[in-house]
Amino acid sequence: MLNKFVSLVLAGLIAAGSAQAAELHIGYQKSSLNLIVLKSRGLLEKKLAAQGHTVKWTEFQAGPQLLEALNVGSVDFGMTGDTPPVFAQSGGTQLVYVGFEPPKPQASAILVPSDSPIKTLAELKGKRIALQKGSSAHWLLIRAVDKAGLRWEDIQPVWLTPSDARAAFESGKVDAWAIWDPYYAAAEKAVKPRVLSTGQGLVANQSFYLASKAFAERQGKLLQTVFDALSSNDDFLEQKPKETAQILGKAVGLDASIFETMVQRRPSFKVTWLTSQVVAEQQRIADRFAELKLIPKTVTVKDIVLAPQ
Numbered sequence: 592m593l594n595k596f597v598s599l600v601l602a603g604l605i606a607a608g609s610a611q612a613a614e615l616h617i618g619y620q621k622s623s624l625n626l627i628v629l630k631s632r633g634l635l636e637k638k639l640a641a642q643g644h645t646v647k648w649t650e651f652q653a654g655p656q657l658l659e660a661l662n663v664g665s666v667d668f669g670m671t672g673d674t675p676p677v678f679a680q681s682g683g684t685q686l687v688y689v690g691f692e693p694p695k696p697q698a699s700a701i702l703v704p705s706d707s708p709i710k711t712l713a714e715l716k717g718k719r720i721a722l723q724k725g726s727s728a729h730w731l732l733i734r735a736v737d738k739a740g741l742r743w744e745d746i747q748p749v750w751l752t753p754s755d756a757r758a759a760f761e762s763g764k765v766d767a768w769a770i771w772d773p774y775y776a777a778a779e780k781a782v783k784p785r786v787l788s789t790g791q792g793l794v795a796n797q798s799f800y801l802a803s804k805a806f807a808e809r810q811g812k813l814l815q816t817v818f819d820a821l822s823s824n825d826d827f828l829e830q831k832p833k834e835t836a837q838i839l840g841k842a843v844g845l846d847a848s849i850f851e852t853m854v855q856r857r858p859s860f861k862v863t864w865l866t867s868q869v870v871a872e873q874q875r876i877a878d879r880f881a882e883l884k885l886i887p888k889t890v891t892v893k894d895i896v897l898a899p900q
Contacts, residue, residue, distance in 0.1 A: 612643040612644060612645075613644050613645075613810060613813060614644070614645045614646065614647055615639065615644060615645070615646045615647070615667055615668065615810075615813060615817070616646075616647045616649065616665065616666050616667045616668070617630075617647070617648050617649070617666070617667070617668050617669060617817075618649050618650075618651055618657040618660055618661065618666040618668070618669030618670075619648065619649075619650055619651070619657075619669060619670060620650065620651055620652070620653060620654065620657065620670070620671070621650070621773050621774070621843050621845075622672075622771055622772055622773060622798075622853075623669075623670045623798075624828065624835070624839060624850075624853065624854070624857070624860065625670070625692070625821060625824060625825070625828065625860050625862070626669075626670055627838075627839055627842050627843065628824055628827065628828060628835055628838050628839065628842075629820055629821060629824045630648050631838045631839075631841075631842045632824065632827070632838070634820045634823055634824060635816075635817060635820040638816050638819065638820050639813075639816060642813070642816065644813060644816075649665075649666065651669075652723075652752045652753055652754065653671075653675075653723045653726050653752060653753060654671030654672050654674070654675030654676075654725070654726055654727070655675050655678060655679075655723065655724065655725040655726060657669045657671055657675070658671060658675050658676065658678075658679040658684060658686065658801070659679075661679070661684065661686055661801070661802075661803050662679065662682075662683075662684040662685075662686075664803070666803075667802060667803055667806040667810075668689075668800070668801070668802045668803075668806065668814070668817065669800075669801060670798055670799065670800050670801070671727075671798070671799060671801065672726060672727030672771065672796065672797070672798060672799070673727050673730060673794070673795065673796065673797050673798075673799065673872075673873065673876055674725055674726055674727050674729050674730045674876060674880075675725055675726060675727075676688065676799055676801055676873070677873065677876050677877045677880060677886065677890065677892075678725040678886055680877075680890045680892070680895060681877070681880075681881075681886035681887050681888055681889075681890050682886075682887060685803060685804040685805065686801050686802065686803055686804060686895060687801065687802055687804050687807050687895045687896070687897050688799055688800070688801055688865055688873075688895060688896045688897065689800050689801060689802050689807065689814065689818075689897050690799070690800040690818065690862045690863060690864065690865070691797050691798065691799045691800065691862070691865055691869055692797060692798040692799075692857075692859070692860060692861065692862055693797070693858050693859045693861065694795035694796060694797050694858070695790075695796050695797070695798075695856055695857045695858065696789060696790035696791045696792070696793070696794055696795060696796050697789050697790065697791055697856040698771060698772045698775070698790070698796055698853065698856040698857060699727060699728060699731050699769075699770065699771040699772070699775060699789065699790045699794070699796050700731075700769075700770065700775050700786050700788065700789045700790065701715075701720075701731065701732065701767055701768070701769045701786075701787045701788050702760070702767060702768045702769075702770065702775070702778060702784040702785070702786060702787065703766065703767045703768075703784060703785050703787050704760075704763070704784060704785070705783055705784060705785050707766065707767075707785065709766065709767065709787060711739070711787075712736070712739035712741075712787065712788060713739040713740065713741065715735070715736070715739065715741065715745075715746055715767060715787075716739075716741055716745045716746065717745065717746070718746060718747065718766035718767055719747045719749050719764070719765045719766050719767075720732060720746055720747065720748055720749060720765060720766065720767045720768065720769060721749045721751045721755075721756035721759050721760055721765040721767070721768045721769070722748060722749070722750070722751070722756065722768070722769040722770070723750070723751065723752055723753060723756070724748075724750040726771070727771055727794070727796055728769035728771055729769075729885075730794055730876055730879075730880075731769050731790050731793060731794050731796070732746075732748070732769040733879060733880075733883070734790075734793040734794050735769075735788055735793060738792075743883050743885075749764075749765050753770060756768050756770065757770075757774065757778060757782075760778070760782070760784070761782060767787065768784075771796070772852075772853040772856060773843070773845060773849050773850060773853050776849045776850075776852040776856075777845055777846075777849050780846065780848065780849060780852075795872055797869065797872070799865075800862060802814060804895070818862065821862055822862075824860075825860050825861055825862065828854075828860040829859070829860060829861075832851070832854045832855075833851070835850070835854060836848070836850040836851040836853075836854055839853075864897075864898070870892055870893050870896055873892040874891070874892045874893070877889065877890050877892055
């Protein structure tokens with residue numbers, strides 16, 4: 592976990608901002624296990640209350656929607672997969688990376704119906720594939736297409752939110768579905784699809800903690816409090832997976848067994864600074880999207896990565 596967060600250039604602004612009462616607005620998704628458990632346990636509220644601060648939580652279906660909210664100023668901090676920050680940076684969103692969780696390639700997959708004739712990634716050619724545009728599933732599908740020796744133009748992406756994608760998948764309106772947990776785990780339990788490929792060997796599927804640039808510059812001490820709370824929460828998640836699944840199931844409204852599967856697919860929840868290797872992988876994602884002209888412009892990921900003190 593992060594030890595010292597406050598390493599921003601505008602130290603004077605940090606000190607001044609953190610001395611004033613503030614409301615921290617956090618965005619999360621059903622896949623944001625660490626944040627959901629933190630919210631459910633009330634740890635952050637206690638820490639912030641002691642400093643005169645409050646916190647507001649808002650759930651989003653996927654990372655692109657969360658970062659759009661960050662872009663317009665209605666969210667200060669949140670967690671997404673690997674691809675949403677690339678799209679956001681390319682689109683001009685003023686955000687910064689403040690931490691990441693370890694790779695979890697088994698936590699995303701390309702699914703086909705159990706009776707589908709599709710047996711290999713190459714057989715996705717010409718097929719309709721549901722996915723959330725700009726999500727980690729977008730990068731997974733690009734890598735799958737590349738591995739199969741296909742061009743991006745060889746497939747028919749169908750841009751749908753996770754809930755709409757599942758409906759399309761179940762009704763046979765699409766041939767395949769690229770998705771992440773817990774939607775993946777929930778579909779396994781209810782729909783019994785066949786896994787054409789997980790992210791193993793294709794993507795790292797890392798999760799990132801991000802903040803608006805303005806908020807990070809103004810409220811460095813408050814962000815440090817968030818990471819201290821996440822540090823305490825890390826240990827709970829690692830040591831009590833069954834209880835974690837129960838908390839998640841109750842909070843999200845899904846069967847706890849779905850989250851047991853989800854937790855098992857994650858090697859660790861520890862949040863750390865971005866390493867040079869992680870930044871390089873994010874740059875690889877950005878470069879490939881730019882090459883395919885799927886983002887407005889190329890970006891330099893390291894320019895928006897906060898470094899440890």
